[in-house]
Amino acid sequence: MLSFTEENYLKAIYRLSEGGTKSVLTSxxxxxxxxxxASVTDMIKKLxxxxxxxxxxxxxxxxxxxxxxxxxxxxxKHRLWETFxxxxxxxxWDEVHDVAEQLEHIQSNLLIEKLDEFxxxxxxxPHGHPIPDKNGKIQTxxxxxxxxxxxxxxxxxxxxxxxxxxxxxxxxxxxVYIGAPxxxxxxxxFDGSLxxxxxxxxxxxxxxxxxxxxxxxx
Amino acid sequence: MLSFTEENYLKAIYRLSEGGTKSVLTSxxxxxxxxxxASVTDMIKKLxxxxxxxxxxxxxxxxxxxxxxxxxxxxxKHRLWETFxxxxxxxxWDEVHDVAEQLEHIQSNLLIEKLDEFxxxxxxxPHGHPIPDKNGKIQTxxxxxxxxxxxxxxxxxxxxxxxxxxxxxxxxxxxVYIGAPxxxxxxxxFDGSLxxxxxxxxxxxxxxxxxxxxxxxx
DNA sequence: ATATTTTTTTAGACTAGTCTAAACTTTTAT
DNA sequence: ATAAAAGTTTAGACTAGTCTAAAAAAATAT
Numbered sequence: 001m002l003s004f005t006e007e008n009y010l011k012a013i014y015r016l017s018e019g020g021t022k023s024v025l026t027s028x029x030x031x032x033x034x035x036x037x038a039s040v041t042d043m044i045k046k047l048x049x050x051x052x053x054x055x056x057x058x059x060x061x062x063x064x065x066x067x068x069x070x071x072x073x074x075x076x077k078h079r080l081w082e083t084f085x086x087x088x089x090x091x092x093w094d095e096v097h098d099v100a101e102q103l104e105h106i107q108s109n110l111l112i113e114k115l116d117e118f119x120x121x122x123x124x125x126p127h128g129h130p131i132p133d134k135n136g137k138i139q140t141x142x143x144x145x146x147x148x149x150x151x152x153x154x155x156x157x158x159x160x161x162x163x164x165x166x167x168x169x170x171x172x173x174x175x176v177y178i179g180a181p182x183x184x185x186x187x188x189x190f191d192g193s194l195x196x197x198x199x200x201x202x203x204x205x206x207x208x209x210x211x212x213x214x215x216x217x218x
Numbered sequence: 219m220l221s222f223t224e225e226n227y228l229k230a231i232y233r234l235s236e237g238g239t240k241s242v243l244t245s246x247x248x249x250x251x252x253x254x255x256a257s258v259t260d261m262i263k264k265l266x267x268x269x270x271x272x273x274x275x276x277x278x279x280x281x282x283x284x285x286x287x288x289x290x291x292x293x294x295k296h297r298l299w300e301t302f303x304x305x306x307x308x309x310x311w312d313e314v315h316d317v318a319e320q321l322e323h324i325q326s327n328l329l330i331e332k333l334d335e336f337x338x339x340x341x342x343x344p345h346g347h348p349i350p351d352k353n354g355k356i357q358t359x360x361x362x363x364x365x366x367x368x369x370x371x372x373x374x375x376x377x378x379x380x381x382x383x384x385x386x387x388x389x390x391x392x393x394v395y396i397g398a399p400x401x402x403x404x405x406x407x408f409d410g411s412l413x414x415x416x417x418x419x420x421x422x423x424x425x426x427x428x429x430x431x432x433x434x435x436x
Numbered sequence: 437a438t439a440t441t442t443t444t445t446t447a448g449a450c451t452a453g454t455c456t457a458a459a460c461t462t463t464t465a466t
Numbered sequence: 467a468t469a470a471a472a473g474t475t476t477a478g479a480c481t482a483g484t485c486t487a488a489a490a491a492a493a494t495a496t
Contacts, residue, residue, distance in 0.1 A: 005483070026444060039484055041445055046482090058444060058491060088306075089332040099326045108317045114307040223453070244474060257454055259475055264452090276461055276474060438496090445490070455480075463472070 004105045007074050009033065009043050010052060013063050014071035023062045072136040078104035079125035079132075080115050086126040087119060093126040094168035127168075128159025128178045128215070144218075147194070147211035151184045155216040162213055170210075175202045182216065222323045225292050227251065227261050228270060231281050232289035241280040290354040296322035297343035297350075298333050304344040305337060311344040312386035345386075346377025346396045346433070362436075365412070365429035369402045373434040380431055388428075393420045400434065 002010070012032045016024040026044065030037045048055035052067035063071065081103040085091040091099075113134065116122075123139050124130055130138045143158050157180045160168065171177070175198045185195040185203065192208030206214075220228070230250045234242040244262070248255045266273035270285035281289065299321040303309040309317075331352065334340075341357050342348055348356045361376050375398045378386065389395070393416045403421065404413040410426030424432075 003482080027442095035483095036485065037444060038446080038486080042483075085329075089329070089336055091328070091332065095328065099324070099329050102324045102326070103321075106317070106320045108320070110309070110313065111303075111307070111317050114309065118307055221452080245472095253453095254455065255474060256456080256476080260453075440493100440495075442493070443491080445488100447488080448486090450483105450485075452482090453480100456478090458475100458477080460475070461473080463470100465470075466468090 001107070002070060005043070006047060006050075006052075007070070007105055009040075009047060010063070010067055010071045011074050013047075013053060013061060014068060014075070017063050020063045020068045023060045025060045029061075069136050072132045072138070074104050076132040076134075076136070077106070077112055079129060080112060080119065080122070082125045082127070083119050083122050083131070084115060087122075092168075092172070093163070094165035094172075096126065097163075097165070124159070124178075126178070127163045128157075141217060143215035145212045146182065146184070146196075146214040146216050147192070147208060149184055149216060149218070151187055153218060154181060154183055155218050156181055157214055158217050159215045160213055161215055167210070167213065171214075174204045174206070175199065176214070219325070220288060223261070224265060224268075224270075225288070225323055227258075227265060228281070228285055228289045229292050231265075231271060231279060232286060232293070235281050238281045238286045241278045243278045247279075287354050290350045290356070292322050294350040294352075294354070295324070295330055297347060298330060298337065298340070300343045300345070301337050301340050301349070302333060305340075310386075310390070311381070312383035312390075314344065315381075315383070342377070342396075344396070345381045346375075359435060361433035363430045364400065364402070364414075364432040364434050365410070365426060367402055367434060367436070369405055371436060372399065372401055373436050374399055375432055376435050377433045378431055379433055385428070385431065389432075392422045392424070393417065394432070 009029070012029055013024050014020065016022075016028050016032060026037050026040050029040045029044075033040065044053065044055050044061055047053045047067070048061070051064055052070060053061045053063050055061045078100045081100045082096045085096045085099060086093055116134070121133075122131055130140065132138045141158065145161070146155070146157075149155055157176060157178055159178065160171070176182075180198055181200065183197045185197055187194055188205075192211075193205055194208075194211050195203065195205050197203055227247065230247055231242050232238065234240075234246050234250060244255050244258045247258045247262075251258070262271065262273050262279055265271045265285065266279070269282055270288060271279045271281050273279045296318045299318040300314045303314045303317060304311055334352070340349055348358065350356045359376065363379070364373070364375075367373055375394060375396055377396065378389070394400075398416055399418065401415045402412050403415055406412065406423075410429075411423055412426075412429050413421065413423050415421055
């Protein structure tokens with residue numbers, strides 16, 4: 001049984017390693033966890049003893065199969081709870097993160113399987129992020145940043161890459177939502193901003209940064 | 219902001235003080251929390267500094283108004299979550315306690331108010347225990363142990379006093395549920411057991427202990 | 437190739453919560 | 467009324483997780 005803290009470290013390592021592919025530095029973990037490198041070193045030793053990560057002094061860590069599986073379960077719980085909060089309790093998509101950060105640590109397999117069923121086995125959370133199934137399998141669909149799409153090609157908004165509350169509020173305000181059909185009307189060369197058409201009827205300008213953070217499928 | 223542990227102590231003290239009326243001994247708290255008296259003494263000092271309880275060395279503790287209010291909020295959350303688990307996720311009433319013990323510590327007013335609304339502002343949990351409202355107000359209805367009812371008087375099962383999973387499973391098995399109409403057919407003098415009629419069609423014998431643990435209204 | 441900078445680890449200390457063992461108070465029994 | 471028993475508190479130690487400061491290793495720059 002992992003502690004709250006161990007789960008959070010593992011999740012951070014999983015994210016930083018991009019799904020377990022890259023190895024991760026102490027300083028990166030410290031940054032993501034808002035803590036100091038010395039604390040990270042201590043925790044790394046613990047996780048390493050439990051075979052959740054491989055660790056070589058001074059050369060960072062690599063998540064193991066077992067560690068990856070634990071991380072995926074935490075992510076599964078986080079995303080199922082976010083879905084619950086939005087679909088059932090009418091939270092807005094910018095309000096769910098902090099509560100889900102707490103709910104993801106509740107320990108009960110029965111709970112999470114029943115929640116999954118209650119929600120109709122969703123495959124993506126309110127931000128469009130895929131929900132791992134009970135075996136940790138993630139349904140991956142190739143998505144590209146809206147910024148990389150060519151002008152006048154039709155696409156659908158699938159997810160937000162980094163969804164800070166203020167960015168999500170901004171998106172709602174301009175009418176962007178997961179599933180929205182979008183076309184790029186014009187790319188402004190000066191600053192890389194885009195003029196886009198949402199839902200076939202709303203024309204807006206969005207910054208290059210915003211367009212990098214919106215992932216779409218053609 | 220109270221810690222997980224502080225909330226649990228406060229809840230125990232609230233229960234043992236019977237809603238803040240009696241004062242509570244260190245050893246009683248230790249017993250209920252499955253810990254040692256020395257640990258209780260330490261925590262008592264902390265809670266006392268935060269004005270959640272009044273404490274006089276060697277003479278036990280008394281919960282304050284503020285402490286009572288905090289305890290009631292934890293109880294409110296616990297019972298709302300139990301209700302959610304049974305009504306929405308199809309848990310049985312004997313499965314909910316341990317999960318609710320975790321969920322009750324999630325910190326978010328928005329969450330609990332939205333959950334309350336989602337559940338239709340229930341006034342009792344699956345065991346018939348009253349759910350404090352957002353101001354900590356409890357709707358009290360006078361209930362008596364089934365054991366104290368006279369023979370052949372109609373009554374309705376309202377709650378279980380101490381609901382261990384195995385007792386709850388037993389009740390389900392014999393057809394007792396919250397809201398069930400019951401009459402005592404006969405009181406067996408030998409051991410205080412009762413023959414009762416449930417739902418107008420099921421005759422069963424239940425022990426004196428069981429009849430003490432079932433609360434009813436006439 | 438060596439010196440400097442950056443990063444990581446170690447050492448030692450701190451808080452929250454727990455424990456055991458010993459000291460101290462109160463209660464109970466004679 | 468006093469001795470024994472029971473219950474409570476203190477003292478000191480332990481674990482989990484955190485921190486700062488110093489030491490050690492690696493990366494970088496000349």
